Each structure stands twice: as C-alpha cells, then as structure tokens.
Amino acid sequence: KFDEGVRAGTRTEAQALREFLSQWDTLDADGRVTLDEFCRYYDDVSASVDSDDYFETMVRKCWRLPGADVAASAAGLARGKWVEVRLKSGARKDVFLEGLDSVPDSDKRAIMDALDDEGIFGVADVRALPERGVTAAAE
Secondary structure (H helix, E strand, O other): OOOHHHHHOOOOHHHHHHHHHOOOOOOOOOOOOOHHHHHHHHHHHHOOOOOHHHHHHHHHHHOOOOOHHHHHHHOOOOOEEEEEEEEOOOOEEEEEEEOOOOOOOOOHHHHHHHHHHOOOOOEEEEEEOOOOOHHHHHO
C-alpha cells in the first residue's frame, strides 16, 4: 500500500513485496527470510553505524517496534514533538513525530498531516505533550 510503484500502478503489491524481501532473502532466494538471513543483513548494516544506541533506535523505528520513539528522543537522536493522539475508536496513544520540533503546538493541521505521513489514520484529536527526557526510556 505504501510503495510508490504500487500507488502509481506501475507494479503489483506482490512485485513490491518480492523486491522488499530480496534485501534479506540472500542465502537461498526462496521467498522466505530466515533468521540467519535477517541477522546477516543487520550485521552488515551495523558495521556502518557509529553507535549502538543509534543502531538500536534505527532498527526499532524501521520495524515500528515498541520503544522506538522513547529511545530516539531520550538518547537525543531525534528532534521532534510528542503528541497525544485520540483516535476515532476512542483509543489514545502517545506518538513522537520526528522533525516537528519547530511546529507550534497549536498547529493541529501540521500535526495531523505528520500523523497521516506516519500511517496513523482515524485521528479524532491531537494534543502536544511536554518534552520527555531520558527518564522516559525507562517507562
């Protein structure tokens, strides 16, 4: 859904998935990524990253793993804005939006657009939260 070629209609979702998986499926190219293939890929990536904290944050953000936003902001690796998101379903969650540190807290349209860019849909309301420090990483 998020692939530019799929959006433009120039390739199918299956083609995009095969290309995406080919980054990791390197040992036997069978369309399945083994744990060994996945780890070998990230061994190569980690060699070009200067700090373990940055590498962990990068992997967490890439795979949208829990703690990615807290780790990035607490380690000083990202500049942005924490917002509380209330979804139309009634659910609430805190989200770190990278690069929004210069956007005024009152600019809900810009915040909503950033949430949309992050793939967070069905937002009923947002509210800027106070900046979090290193203690947030322990939560």
